[in-house]
Amino acid sequence: MHLPEIDAARAQQIMPSTGRWLSANGAEPPASFVHADDRMSAKRACELVSRGTGLLWRGDFHQARQLLAALSRRLRRSSQRPSSPAEAFIHHRQEQSRRARALSLVLVRIEPGHVLALRRAPDVGAACQDVYGTVDEPYVVPLRELLGVISAREWRQKGVPVPALGARIHPHYGVFAPTRNEYVDLVADAPLPPVGTAFDIGTGTGVLAGVLARRGVPRVVGTDSSARAIRCAEDNARRLGFSERFEAVRTDLFPPGRAQLVVCNPPWIPAEPHSTLDHAVYDPGSRMLLGFLGGLADHLRPAGEGWLILSDLAERLGLRTRADLLNAVRGAGLRVLARSDTSARHPKAAASGDPFHTARAGEIISLWRLARPEN
Incomplete structure (x- = not known):
């Protein structure tokens, strides 16, 4: 069985x-x-x-x-x-x-x-x-x-349209579906440094790996701790035609080695998940966020960049402050090269019946470009 x-x-x-x-x-x-x-x-x-x-x-x-x-x-x-x-x-x-x-x-x-x-x-x-x-x-x-x-x-059969890919992503059960395009568009539009290998940390469906491959990255390694997500990412890589340039590794955070680009879109809310499905949204104690920041410098090649995609919803809900985030970046020996922002466009942002309408209405999603201090 x-x-x-x-x-x-x-x-x-x-x-x-x-x-x-x-x-x-x-x-x-x-x-x-x-x-x-x-x-x-x-x-x-x-x-x-x-x-x-x-x-x-x-x-x-x-x-x-x-x-x-x-x-x-x-x-x-x-x-x-x-x-x-x-x-x-x-x-x-x-x-x-x-x-x-x-x-x-x-x-x-x-x-x-x-x-x-x-x-x-x-x-x-x-x-x-x-x-x-x-x-x-x-x-x-x-x-x-x-x-x-x-x-x-x-x-899974119908798929989710992703404009940045010009194609559909087919999510498996228990794997977060990319129904919001803001964070995907940030990765599609950010200035791409010279890249031979990129790591996609917490790859999920493989949607960001697909965007990087579409932008011409020769090799993308996607990691996830979930066996379901690994199977899903491999399935989507085959569907999108970049499986020969994609490797899925089941591990917690980083694969072995270093890369010129390391991308991570961790769960945005520092709270306890109450089910298996919740792990895509809730990051207890900001474990994944802090783990990514703490290990990034050791997995970047010289002049490499780390891209952190994060919403400020946790800040608007009083669950984390901007100072907490910046202190974690500095504490990990990293510096901010630049930041790209976009407003939330999901339906709940405009839904007055949502108990957190005010916070969601002002939500900003950011792509933080991070590097070692010596870069």
């Missing part, structure tokens, strides 16, 4: 007479569960999931989706009045985590061959094969995760 990115101990947990527990997103199995169908009210379901009881659904598939939507509404609590943007953000994240855990307790059983045997259920075979691999026994997954798996399959 091939279980990408699933903890082995968790995967071995069995729900008696029901099936093996699987979660590609790191959801924990419930300590107990009850069978549920179309007769269960949203109120009763909310009571059960709120105290940690799983609901193994046996009814209509579309009714299950409606129940999940009703639970999502019921699980919202009245908002507090925090004293600062940082406090508001922390409270918001805590509420997101609480709701996500409760919503992950609506469960479905998948039969061998990835068959979802519910009334009006779609064919989930190809989508589940992509994520869970070959499974020769019944298994149980959160319905919310399954819906994400189905959606990811559609994204």
